[in-house]
Amino acid sequence: MKGNLAKLRASIVKDARILLRDRQALILFFTMPVLFVLILSLSLRDVFGDRPGATFPVLVVAQDRQEVGQGIIDTFRNNPHVRLSLDEDASEAEARQWLIDGQYRFVVLVPAGATEQAKRRLGEVMADVPVELRLERPVEVRVLADPSLRSDYRKVLEGSLDLALHGIEMKLGREQLEQTLRVTQGTHFSGLPDFDQARLFLPVHGETVTKGVGGPTPTSVQQNAPAWTLLAMFFLTVPLSVSFIKEREQGSLFRLQTMTVPPWVVLGGKAVPYFVINQIQMISVLAVSVYVLPLLGGDPLGLGNAPLALVLMGASASLAAIGFGIAVAVFARTTEQAAGFSSATVMIMGALGGILVPKAVMLPIMQDLAVISPLSWGLDGFLDIFVRGGGLADVLPEALALLAFSAFCHAIAIARYRRRG
Amino acid sequence: MTQHRCASPAQPGDTDARAPAIELLGLSKSFPGGRAPALDGIDLVVPRGGIFGILGPNGAGKTTLMSILGGLILPSAGSVRIAGHDVLTESRHIRHILGLVPQEPAIYPTLTARENLDFFGRMQGLSGAYLDSRVQACLELAEMTGEADQRVEQFSGGYKRRLNMVIGLMHEPEILILDEPTVAIDPHSRALIHHRLRELNAAGITILISTHYMEEAELLCSDVAIIDHGRLIVQGSVPELLARRRDEAIELQFFSEPDGALAQALQAIPGVRQVELAGCRMRISSDRPELAIAPIMQRVQADGPTLRSLVYGRASLEQVFLSLTGDRGELR
Structure with a gap:
């Protein structure tokens, strides 16, 4: 076990080195979600308009x-x-x-x-x-x-x-x-x-009738910050799966198999650097939403009062995304297949899950359908924290769903990886 | 080469000096949808201490065999033992004994040569000062100490193959398996790889190499096995195989085209069966070439154009190979 931990560490160092040497990809990983949040929060501010905090x-x-x-x-x-x-x-x-x-x-x-x-x-x-x-x-x-x-x-x-x-x-x-x-x-x-x-009529107060969880609906930035963080996290499945398949094509993966390196060492080496990137993505998007957006005339993002819940959601969403990427990598035959499949699937899951279009404006039947998208679970968790002031207990169902999805993906990936022709 | 094994303590039974390096018994492999089995009942014993060549035309099953030896795919039937250990059930023991060099350079292009060696060394369980010393030794074996800290993507094909080979040597294996190690490579790198393989063999390492370069097999190997259509056609030492087919023809090549009169004159020499003339080349079949050669040379020197080359009595592994594999024997 100790030997395998040393191998895991070497594997993480190797994959981190490979990632850090791909400067263009790194710049894309971090600027994409930040730019999306800035652009969309500012341009869609009034669409979300009459919401608490929108002015x-x-x-x-x-x-x-x-x-x-x-x-x-x-x-x-x-x-x-x-x-x-x-x-x-x-x-x-x-x-x-x-x-x-x-x-x-x-x-x-x-x-x-x-x-x-x-x-x-x-x-x-x-x-x-x-x-x-x-x-x-x-x-x-x-x-x-x-x-x-x-x-x-x-x-x-x-x-x-x-x-x-x-x-x-x-x-x-x-x-x-x-x-x-x-x-x-x-x-x-x-x-x-x-x-x-001696007023004859009481002042008018409308009640918002929502399906399921009641309470306020999100502002532009409350919707966009977690939405694009999640999409960016899941988009890392493209480089993650491509790097895995490249390793298979280069033969280095086969070499590792002949050395009887356990699959969790190989997959863990990939997962850890991508997990760190996911967390940096989330932190940079949140920081921009809190500090930079108001300077540009947008509404500031309030982070709620539950930092632990935020950490839990960030970690479980990242693990779900990594699991999905690894499953795609193990099943896809070519890099083109992996890149095409994972980007298309992430976009569809994003559209279904209320990332591209907020769930609040969807038809009820589409809102029901959103439940099948892991991105929707992630978004609900973040909205629990930002909009409804939820804590650890409130995001637990969403976090557990994401972790279960991650475990399922990793399990089928390892089973497939172990299978020899 | 230093003789201590890898950093992890050697396990009892890791190596059985009496067992052959590799033993295949009734080894078969069929792929789903494949019309014929890729390997069909192969029995083969690779003794310790030599350089053993696996020869075969395209699609003969060489790569399938190599993949089974590396534990990458499972055989459909039969057994594979390496140093007395079953590949399927005792792969943990074999890992320390076996070094595998895949055909395509299995290395990380954006890492340096040193980083690649370090990583694969660690994956073999090496660490500390021993790992560092092995990285340095392998860089020296590949003659790339000056390029150790360059990214592999900047290397030529020859450098990549050299690095690919020494990665398989990081843990000082007893048995080294190489799948076509010199394909598409510059002459210097090929010569270096041949040289290193002989050195390693002299240091006691058993080497199994698959190749389709007959000259390479002839130069390098003590024993060869030829496979075709997934079947083992012949196995033996190189001199044995060469003795099987001695070409009885005498081949002459001239600087200018000889005329038909010379051919007729040669045909009349006792022992000459047939003379074929094709441009500047002449092929003389003879029942007793050792007797016919002297009068042929006399006549050629007297009446023929200037002689460029004479080939007689030399059988090549390529001829053996072609005669055994038939028309399919054309090489890649």
Whole structure:
């Protein structure tokens, strides 16, 4: 056994050397998932949009800071999806340029003297001045929007602005009414009831109805970071299986067989360096998602509160991927066969497992089908941690499923490897 | 060469000095879907101490035989014993005794020569100072100490084959099996490999080599076995086999074409059966060539063009081989 451990160590050193000398492949292993996460998290941010943590940069150019300007500012300030910026004297041209530059997604222009204008208009209304004789026009609060802002989110923002303006109308109207009543009723006037304390309807709160595990759905980065880490891990099955078959073609594997080197030494030598690469892939993707993505305007990734669960998921996903790669390597006849089969299978498993398209937007029947993909198990585990705040116990089912898959793949690979013609 | 064995302690019964190096008994191998068996009831004993050649045309079953000896494939019937140990059931004992050199260089191209030797040495269970000394010794055997730290992918075919051979020697085996070790190789590397094989043999290592180069077998081997269609056709020492077929013809080659008159004149010499003329070459069949040669030479010198070469009485292993394997005997 001690002798075999020394052989395993030599085998690991050999495979690590071979891997480290393939610089281009190494660069690809690490940049591919990181770039995918950056690009897709940023470009798909709004697709995942109305989710906890997803926000839009909104600029309010409030040249009026009285009731109208302040009312609008307060409305957006209280909206959790809005990252509010304020400006008092930016021109419309400047605001347009900022939109084009992508600095803001939505700009509200509150004209100077808006409150005064609204009050004069209200005065004419209350005095029952005939429409055709009114001097004051309604205040125009203008809105500029980024064309890439999804139309439903744009409607939401415009709607909340409309609601804000309605509120301001009500408030100004009430004040005007109060003033008029105070003049006409004199000391008999005891004030209007507090409408805020006498709402007729409860505020609307929609409940999300999800299948199975309830709770929030992921943001763009919460979906993309684990998704592309998993896909990158499973894509290593291509170089892993190819390197194994190359060894068979070069005859070095046969040489090892004649030396009666046990299969677990040969396979372990390959598995360990690839396992390390998988872990570095995961760490680099998570680091980029936590630290770099926010600098580029994306939502930061929260890693949850269960580092051990994260380690367990990373390790079991990697072992599943390595097992799959080794099984492909042992059964495939040529490198072309191995590369073609493993990359196609990984893509299909990725598509099925909610990696390429989030499971939340799939038809229910496809969501059911996702269960057959190991990548789906991995993704569910990571989402348990990132989105649902799960811990070790919550990811255990997914981790065990991945480990069982890995054990199955390794078992059939070793059985096949041992078989002699 | 130092005579201590590999680092792992030798196990009792590892080597039985009285047992032949290799014994095949009724060895057969059929592949699924194969029309005829690849090996068909081969009985063969390779004695200790010599260089034994396995000869055969393409598809004769040489590589199948080598794969069975290396434990890579299982025989369909029969038994294989190496140094008295069964290949199937006692492979652990054989590992220390046997060195196997596959036909294609089985080495890692992106590792250096030294790293390849070190890795395969460790896989044989070597370690520590003994491993280092074996790596150095093998680099010297292959005459590549200067290239030890170059990646193998930069090597020529000859260098790769030399490295391929010495990897099989890392653990100082008693029996070395080489599958066509000099295919597609430069003359210098071939000469070096031949030289090393003779040295190793002189140091007491039994060598089994498969080849389709008849000259190589003639030069190198003490005994040969010829197989064809998976069957053992003949086995014996090289001189024995050569004595079986002595060519009775006299072959002349001239610098210019001789005329028909010379051929007629030679035909008239007593003992000459037939004279065939093809361009500058003439082949004279004779019942008593040792008597006919003198008058033939006299007549040629008197009437013929200048003589370029004369071949008489030399049988080659190639001729033996061709006569035994028939028309299929053309070599790769």
